[in-house]
Every structure is written in C-alpha cells, then in structure tokens.
Amino acid sequence: MMHQHGHRPLSGWLNGLLGVLIFSGSLPATRVAVLELDPFFLTFARASVAGAAALLLIAVFRAPRPARSQLFSLGVVASGVVIGFPLLTALALQRVTSAHSIVFLGLLPLATAVFGVIRGGERPRAAFWLFSVTGSLLVMGFALSRPLAVSLAGDGLMLAAVAVCGLGYAEGARLARTLGGWQVICWALIISLPFMAVAAFITLPPALSAPSPAAWAALGYVSLFSMLIGFIFWYKGLATGGIAAVGQLQLLQPFFGLALAATLLHETIDPMMLAVTLGVILCVAGSRRFAG
Template structure:
C-alpha cells in the first residue's frame, strides 16, 4: 500500500513540476513575438531567422561539448530533424515574415491555436489519448481565438494571417516531437542537438544574407536579436520540453493559452501597440479553458 501511495505521489510531483517548467517556458516565449517585431523592423526576416539559429546553435554546441553529451543514435536523427524544421527554422521564419504584415499584438492572438496543434501532434506522435472533454475545452479556446481574428477581418492582411497559421502548425509539430525525444535525451539536449544539426546550413545562410553594413541598427533591435537567439531559441526550450515530457504534451501544452495574455501585455508596454478590449476579452476567455483542458487531459 505504501509503495502505491509513494508511486502516486511521485507521479503527482512529476506532473506538478511539469506544469511549473512549462509555465516558465511560456513566460520566456511570450517575449518572442514582440522581440521579433522590433528586430524585423531593421533586420531582414531571413537574416534574422538564420542568425538567431546560428547564435543559439553555437551556444548549444558549446553546452554539448562542455558536458560531453553522447551523440544521438541513428534512429533519433530524423526526429531531431523534425524538431529543427519546426522550431529552429519553420516557426521563426514564418513569424518573422508574418510580422512584416501584421502587428505583434495581432500575431499573438494566433498563438491561441498552438495548444490545439500541439495536442493533435501529441496524439499523432506521442501516443497520448486525452479524454473527450479535453478536446472540447481545447477546441473552444481555439475557436474563441479564430472567431476574434475573423471579426477583426482576416482580409486585412491575408498573407500575414496565412503565414501565422503555417507557423503554428510547424511549431506544434516541433513541440510534440521534441517532447517525445526529451523523455530519452533530456530537454536541453534535444533543442541543442536540433540546433547543432541545422548549424552548418544556418551559419552558411547567415554569411550569405549578411547585410552590407550594420550601421544604423538601433540598440533595441540588437537586444531583440539577442533575446530571440538566447531565450527564444535555447533557454525557453530547456524548460518547455522538460515540462512537456514530465506533465504530458497535450496537458502542459494548454499553458500556451496563457501566452497571448503575457504577449499582449508586453506588446502594449514595450511597443506601445494598441490592445483592444476585444483582444483582452478573448485572452481571458481562453485562459479559463486551460483549467478545463487540464482537468480532463488524462
């Protein structure tokens, strides 16, 4: 009996730690789109994407060498490549391109779709089977976000909105695949190896897309580049993948519904972008969906 109680307690503690790590990851990621918005105003989006991946890749390589981590097995290379495609290249590039057409406040609203995308890929790639009520809450939160976007008029910038939707799909796939690998390799090891795999290509593209001059680049733009390189591409994933692996991809993934709230606050505070009552209303509504989805995730 005592063994059963201890086992139950360990599982409960593991899930609780998963939610804590996941929340830290979400807080870090919340600054990504506002920072990208600042950086893309002065850096070419392609250069920004490959430069941030190169910087993070060099840091990841240094960590792997420092701690003398074993190389991934042959069977782990393809999954790591999927992670690299989704979160190292796909999401950063697509969002950087989208932010040329939409504000960061508008793009952040689309992040409400990310928990659903992550959960779907968690089922397809991670073998998770959340209860029906979980999907009701998850879909409800996503519909609230999509409904708000439609009410604002998707035709205002169809290119930006399509790019954001593609970014969400790529990111959800990368999150789920990375979380599955984290159970074997570890959280920081997964993102580090994914960055290292893409490093030769990203470094070459960085040199190819190098601007003729960096004169005129403002301090906020450089700070934003540093943030998306260090925190968005590396540190955030250390907590995020660890949290997904501990608490479950579909369950902890619902914490992403909080990301629009934090992101909108940053956009209003740092970028002085207008945040309407409708935006806040949708954000608050989808936050309430987290509790319901969490309760029925197992």
C-alpha cells in the same frame, strides 16, 4: 510513491512556467527586430547564434551523440521550432502587430495536443475536440473581423507557424524522455547550424551599423532565450510533468505576451483582443479537461 508524485509535477510545472515566461518575449522581440532586420536574416542569425551556444553546451557537458534512430525526430524538431516557427512568425510580424499575432498562440496547446494524438498515440474524448474546435473558430472569427488587407497574409502565416510549432513541441517532448530536454533543442540546433550559418552570411544586412541597438538586442533575445534557454526549461517541464498537463501553461503565454507588447512596444490592446484571448483560453482549458 506519494513522495515521487508530489515533487515531480511541481518541478515540471516550474520548468514549464519558466519556459513560457521566456517564450512570451519572443513575438514582441521578433516584432522589434523585423522593423529593421530582414525576416530571413533574423531567422538564420538567431538559429546560428543559438546553434553556436548549443555546440558549446554539448562540448562542455560532453553529452552523448543522439542515436541514428533519433535523427528523424530531431529533424522534425528542427524544421518546426528552429526554422518553421521563427521564419513564419518573422514574416507575419512584418504585416501584423505582435499584440495581434499573440492571440494565435491560444491555439498552440491545441496544435500540440493534435500532434500528441498523431505522433504520441493519445486518444482524447469527443468533448475535447468540441472545445478545441470552438477555440479555433473564435480565433478565426477574430482574425476575420479585422481589416482583411492586413489580416490574410499575416494571419495565414501565424496559423502555419502555430501548426509547425505544435509539431515541434510534441515531437521534442517525446524525444526528451529518452534524449533529455536540453539535449533535444541543442542537437536540433546543431544539425541545422551548417545550413543556418551559411544562410545568415548570405542574407547579412549590407551595413552592419544600420540596425539600431534595439534591433540587435531583440536579435540577441530571440537567439539565446527564445531559441535555446526557453526550450531547455520547456522540454524538461514537458518530459517531467507530462505533455498534456504542462502544455496547459501555454495558455498563460498570450497574457504575458500582451502585457509585454503593451509596455515595451506601446501597442494598443483592444477589449475584443482580450475577450477573444480569454475565450480561447477557456476553450483550451475545457479541451484539456477531456484530453485523457
């Protein structure tokens, strides 16, 4: 038993960490893409590219088809992480910088935990909710301290994105225990593919030469890494190391993301942004302590 206890969480953590590192590039890459590409086209195209890759993976490894009883859960995962989060963040990033949007990711572990309660039957203690609400209030205070014209639409979209993403994470992790981590994201992409491919074709930019190589590179990143490869590690990590424990790794994502936004996009990161991010992280760490 000791042996099993020793290596299981570590592999879960390592997979989770790889997933988080890959996801950290998602918002900066989405920001680069939406400066030139329509957010709807971006959402449909990234899901189509990832869906085609998922079909290939399933075919190569001859993965068994999901049971009929698992289709509803796959639909929930697809609506949360294949459609909802990418589209809502793309729309938000037309309005706010990726550095600004990244602060909202501090709420993702909380959103995941809330859906862990709703969908997974977990019952955290009162102190958990005290910390989590404080973290949410910090983020809200930060959002409201900005010029309102910029914030309200972008921030509302980011909050909605975090909510649907938390649902997609919790549902996907629950399903990964029976279906397998990489199969969950692959099947979610595959069931979305017919709709996404048609929608991508309809929203195709008029002249394909118009967007810059940077925009296409960003689309490539969010398609293959954010939509597929990152989830393979993430769901495997959550299934192996536990949703609550490995979910904590999301707390590192705002820091990785802000570093990327500063280096790649030369976006300014003010002390207030860092302070709020740190505050949110402390709150979520506290809430995790009382999760079980």
